[in-house]
Amino acid sequence: MLNDQQLINPFSTEHFLWIDAGLSRTCGAYLGQKKWLERVSFTLEKFLFICFPYIGGEEVHGYNRAELARLSGTDYIRRVARGGMFGGSRESISKANAMYWRLMELSLEKGEMGTEESIFSAMSYLEPTLFDRFEIENNGLIGPFFEALQRGPVPLVRTRLVMPAAPSRKYAESNVKLLPLVSTISRPRDVENLSTAIYILTFNQPQQLKLIVQSWKQQANFFEQATVYVIDNSTDIDALEANRLFCEKEGLNHQAQGNLGICGGRQLAAELFESSFHDYMFFLEDDMLLATPDMPPCKSGFVRWIDGLYGKLLRLMEVEKFDFLKLSFSEVYGTNSEQWSWYNVPHELRCQLWPDQSELPKYGFARSIPPVKFERLGVFEGLSFASGDVYYSNWPQVVSREGNKKMFLNTKWAHPHEQTWMSHLFQETRAGHLRPAVLLASVIDHRREYYYGPNERVES
Numbered sequence: 392m393l394n395d396q397q398l399i400n401p402f403s404t405e406h407f408l409w410i411d412a413g414l415s416r417t418c419g420a421y422l423g424q425k426k427w428l429e430r431v432s433f434t435l436e437k438f439l440f441i442c443f444p445y446i447g448g449e450e451v452h453g454y455n456r457a458e459l460a461r462l463s464g465t466d467y468i469r470r471v472a473r474g475g476m477f478g479g480s481r482e483s484i485s486k487a488n489a490m491y492w493r494l495m496e497l498s499l500e501k502g503e504m505g506t507e508e509s510i511f512s513a514m515s516y517l518e519p520t521l522f523d524r525f526e527i528e529n530n531g532l533i534g535p536f537f538e539a540l541q542r543g544p545v546p547l548v549r550t551r552l553v554m555p556a557a558p559s560r561k562y563a564e565s566n567v568k569l570l571p572l573v574s575t576i577s578r579p580r581d582v583e584n585l586s587t588a589i590y591i592l593t594f595n596q597p598q599q600l601k602l603i604v605q606s607w608k609q610q611a612n613f614f615e616q617a618t619v620y621v622i623d624n625s626t627d628i629d630a631l632e633a634n635r636l637f638c639e640k641e642g643l644n645h646q647a648q649g650n651l652g653i654c655g656g657r658q659l660a661a662e663l664f665e666s667s668f669h670d671y672m673f674f675l676e677d678d679m680l681l682a683t684p685d686m687p688p689c690k691s692g693f694v695r696w697i698d699g700l701y702g703k704l705l706r707l708m709e710v711e712k713f714d715f716l717k718l719s720f721s722e723v724y725g726t727n728s729e730q731w732s733w734y735n736v737p738h739e740l741r742c743q744l745w746p747d748q749s750e751l752p753k754y755g756f757a758r759s760i761p762p763v764k765f766e767r768l769g770v771f772e773g774l775s776f777a778s779g780d781v782y783y784s785n786w787p788q789v790v791s792r793e794g795n796k797k798m799f800l801n802t803k804w805a806h807p808h809e810q811t812w813m814s815h816l817f818q819e820t821r822a823g824h825l826r827p828a829v830l831l832a833s834v835i836d837h838r839r840e841y842y843y844g845p846n847e848r849v850e851s
Contacts, residue, residue: 407435409478441525441533443529493662494514589618620663623647661798674790681835693720712791730763764779
């Protein structure tokens with residue numbers, strides 16, 4: 392209901408606050424005074440939760456505590472976010488709304504349910520920089536918040552990012568006092584102000600996870616400025632625990648929801664990204680390492696290393712507004728000069744677009760397949776790229792929020808496969824609904840040094 396109102400916004404309001412009707416009984420004396428109302432908007436620059444300690448017991452408002460902790464990406468639930476009063480800016484409400492419904496969906500899929508406060512609590516753990524907190528005592532009474540508003544300064548717990556010497560993503564909480572003089576300044580979207588998520592899919596080989604993390608640390612900022620999520624498909628208990636400990640040591644967010652498969656993990660990354668506050672996302676399987684500066688050109692003749700890659704990629708995405716940008720022109724089975732969607736589109740479309748090459752080979756790969764049609768070649772800060780009918784594959788790419796919706800959320804399959812996405816997204820590109828691009832470079836080093844059994848591989 393709060394999100395509906397910020398969308399309708401009949402009074403051109405920038406901040407919205409939910410007040411439970413029951414507060415007229417417990418906090419009626421405060422609600423009747425105007426001073427708190429004049430000051431409350433200054434606590435709503437982000438999304439505000441009022442939280443109280445909740446220690447002990449096997450449940451959190453009916454939600455199994457251990458399951459809620461897993462949903463929240465933490466080891467233990469230590470606080471509950473109240474449902475009696477909450478709110479924030481229009482932008483923060485929109486993000487919180489998307490996160491709320493995704494967590495509700497995940498909870499119900501697992502057969503878990505509590506109250507809205509269970510989900511609110513998970514939200515405050517998953518994306519701590521999105522939510523400010525006013526902390527009350529364990530009796531849960533909201534009155535102290537109104538009292539603070541009447542006094543003037545309101546002590547909020549605000550989580551911010553800090554960059555330690557070791558390249559990892561860390562959070563720090565601070566108590567800040569907001570006075571009724573705070574103004575919101577619109578900042579340009581430079582790289583420093585963009586929030587980026589990296590999702591790494593791993594399975595049963597902790598050494599391979601360590602290998603890809605070390606590889607991407609070659610380039611500054613990827614692991615310093617991005618939030619890194621490890622989607623752990625491992626079925627081996629020892630591997631799961633080793634990955635969890637490694638993530639804890641490196642400051643990575645460990646996500647373990649069973650063996651979702653490669654495409655199932657890709658879909659989860661898309662849904663986590665949608666429910667987050669991030670502006671861009673990268674998706675990596677754990678054998679998609681970053682190439683080293685001494686590597687020779689790829690089989691297409693393109694460079695393997697680009698200095699300052701992180702910032703250049705994000706600035707390029709901001710300028711060109713691509714939905715997704717692939718990071719490697721050369722892949723294992725082919726290159727992005729060949730239209731691999733040709734294998735996977737419906738026969739009728741193949742006949743329409745390539746009448747001279749409408750038949751697939753009976754076995755294996757064709758000797759030649761149609762070329763990719765590029766609409767434009769460009770250079771940005773020394774970063775060469777091509778846009779046009781670029782096909783989708785599970786190889787690493789940077790994706791915008793709008794691109795993520797078009798690719799994985801507007802149309803969803805119960806059991807997605809790479810071939811299905813490749814066909815569907817090619818058709819969306821041809822229809823003018825999707826704008827992909829590919830680097831004229833191959834910065835990905837596809838290298839697996841730690842193997843699992845081929846029979847263990849799952850697609851979705």
